[in-house]
Amino acid sequence: MSEAQELDQLRQQIDALDQQIQLLINERAKCAQQVAEVKYKYAEPGSLVTFYRPEREAQVLLNVMARNEGPLPNESIARVFREIMSQCLALEEPLTIAYLGPHGTFTQQAAVKHFGHAVTCAGQVSIADVFREVESGSAQYGVVPVENSTEGVVTHTLDSFYDSNLYICGEVTLRIHHHMLVKSLTDNVQRIYSHAQSLGQCRLWLDQNFPNVERIAVSSNAEAARRASSEVGAAAIAGEAAAELYELEVRNANIEDRPDNTTRFLIIGKQETIPSGDDKTSIMVSSRNQPGALYNVLAPFHEAGVSLTRIETRPDHSGTWNYLFFIDFEGHKNDQRISPLMQRLRDVAVDFKWLGSYPKAVL
Numbered sequence: 001m002s003e004a005q006e007l008d009q010l011r012q013q014i015d016a017l018d019q020q021i022q023l024l025i026n027e028r029a030k031c032a033q034q035v036a037e038v039k040y041k042y043a044e045p046g047s048l049v050t051f052y053r054p055e056r057e058a059q060v061l062l063n064v065m066a067r068n069e070g071p072l073p074n075e076s077i078a079r080v081f082r083e084i085m086s087q088c089l090a091l092e093e094p095l096t097i098a099y100l101g102p103h104g105t106f107t108q109q110a111a112v113k114h115f116g117h118a119v120t121c122a123g124q125v126s127i128a129d130v131f132r133e134v135e136s137g138s139a140q141y142g143v144v145p146v147e148n149s150t151e152g153v154v155t156h157t158l159d160s161f162y163d164s165n166l167y168i169c170g171e172v173t174l175r176i177h178h179h180m181l182v183k184s185l186t187d188n189v190q191r192i193y194s195h196a197q198s199l200g201q202c203r204l205w206l207d208q209n210f211p212n213v214e215r216i217a218v219s220s221n222a223e224a225a226r227r228a229s230s231e232v233g234a235a236a237i238a239g240e241a242a243a244e245l246y247e248l249e250v251r252n253a254n255i256e257d258r259p260d261n262t263t264r265f266l267i268i269g270k271q272e273t274i275p276s277g278d279d280k281t282s283i284m285v286s287s288r289n290q291p292g293a294l295y296n297v298l299a300p301f302h303e304a305g306v307s308l309t310r311i312e313t314r315p316d317h318s319g320t321w322n323y324l325f326f327i328d329f330e331g332h333k334n335d336q337r338i339s340p341l342m343q344r345l346r347d348v349a350v351d352f353k354w355l356g357s358y359p360k361a362v363l
């Protein structure tokens with residue numbers, strides 16, 4: 001057989017498989033439409049119907065990975081299903097997702113990674129605006145950065161929870177690769193723009209390679225890229241999406257100081273998420289500035305054998321030097337082991353706020 005004949009045979013197989021896959025995907029989409037009808041039917045009169053179910057999506061993706069036999073790697077096949085679910089959900093309800101913009105930010109990438117491409121992403125100028133858009137109902141969900149493995153916590157996000165009634169209903173993590181971007185590779189770099197967090201994530205590299213060049217913090221990496229595209233002598237530190245959007249050249253790739261540089265983002269919305277089986281809970285607890293304050297907050301976790309995944313301290317807005325702790329831990333507030341723990345924390349804390357229980361990031 002010739003090459004052309006062999007290819008033709010294999011391509012016929014691929015066409016036949018594609019036909020089956022297409023039929024099956026549409027069968028699945030019809031099922032999702034029926035799911036939507038059931039959700040309508042059983043919704044409380046006058047209440048919002050919640051079509052997006054983060055716990056179910058996490059289970060679907062985990063099932064896909066558990067039964068995967070390759071040759072596609074787990075993550076690749078899960079991404080395909082991520083996209084199929086995104087399209088199915090869009091048939092149930094078209095979603096608008098507010099994210100920390102502008103177009104081309106890592107937060108937008110995180111929004112697409114979590115919700116797939118069938119949603120409308122609405123870029124906002126600040127984290128407070130993301131919260132406002134979701135509170136007002138202009139967007140059903142929001143995506144905000146909360147911590148970076150190199151630079152630590154995003155305080156604006158934590159602080160926004162003080163006054164907000166939104167819940168955390170999911171999380172997504174993104175490996176962050178930064179590049180030094182320029183309009184032309186022959187240009188002399190005189191200024192480097194980036195978001196303060198990104199400048200921090202590339203500090204050592206900048207110290208070694210551009211020790212005497214001014215570093216200017218701007219509102220986002222995408223804004224940095226926009227400036228690099230329009231100012232002579234300007235460079236930006238930003239990701240691939242911003243490079244493509246502003247047609248910049250990559251002068252130096254992957255300049256982050258730590259190769260495992262990862263940012264964690266939160267999905268915020270008005271709904272409470274039911275247990276998925278592998279969840280996290282986030283709370284905000286304040287206690288008095290007195291001996292043993294932190295011990296009193298942490299002892300119940302130790303006694304219940306519950307692992308903390310993160311603890312942050314922030315100044316308390318009451319202004320009296322009380323401590324305010326943001327704590328993430330394993331489990332869902334409705335888990336048998338967790339609900340008595342939540343009650344104990346309510347008893348020992350001056351203030352206690354449950355921010356959400358949600359499935360751990362899958363992808």
Ligand SMILES: O=C(O)C(=O)C[C@]1(C(=O)O)C=C[C@@H](O)C=C1
Pocket residue numbers: 032035036051052053054056057060084085086088089092
């Ligand atoms: O199971 C549901 O509740 C569905 O709406 C179906 C489906 C899916 O495509 O699998 C779609 C959207 C939800 O967020 C979760 C899952």
